[in-house]
Amino acid sequence: MDKHQLYERVFNHFDDNKDGKISPAELQQCVRVIGGELSLEEAESAVEFLDSDGDGLLCFDDFVRFVEEGGEEQKVNDLMEAFKMYEMDGSGSITPKSLRRMLSRLGESKKIDECKVMISQFDLDGDGVLNFDEFKVMMS
Structure with missing residues (x-):
């Protein structure tokens, strides 16, 4: 499984309502599962920063940027x-x-x-x- 497929699997797992987007709450849950800590405010800030289309949610490409830049x-x-x-x-x-x-x-x-x-x-x-x-x- 390549990196892209892995990201897609994780994205789909945390996209609870299967709308192809991850909300700040879903992002917070995702980070918590992998052992990190992210407050709802931090998740909202991350989504606001990475949200490419301004809908307040992360699409798959936004999510990949979050994962790859997470070490920033x-x-x-x-x-x-x-x-x-x-x-x-x-x-x-x-x-x-x-x-x-x-x-x-x-x-x-x-x-x-x-x-x-x-x-x-x-x-x-x-x-x-x-x-x-x-x-x-x-x-x-």
């Missing part, structure tokens, strides 16, 4: 943890000094000027440091 929240959490390791000084930004310190801990010796150049490649607002959004771009 975990990726953001992992990036936030990595960002905090590089940031280190509580400023909310990665500075050339904090980047140098972290690279040194990883066994890579860099000069401050080299760290400034590394940061400048992803410093979208030109302030000389990386905020979290710029860090996400750098890591993608």
Whole structure:
């Protein structure tokens, strides 16, 4: 069974009223069955975000996007943890000094000027440091 068939089977299982759509409540039930936690508000937000035709429900293609992008929240959490390791000084930004310190801990010796150049490649607002959004771009 390929991935598409598996998604279709899961979709059809949770489409209680067999209308070819999954409601926020059905999505919440689906996530609960696979061991996740999703409040009704979170399910409604997910449906609103992914709903391609504006009917307040997920069609099969919307559902596939939900499943395949479901790890997005975990990726953001992992990036936030990595960002905090590089940031280190509580400023909310990665500075050339904090980047140098972290690279040194990883066994890579860099000069401050080299760290400034590394940061400048992803410093979208030109302030000389990386905020979290710029860090996400750098890591993608």
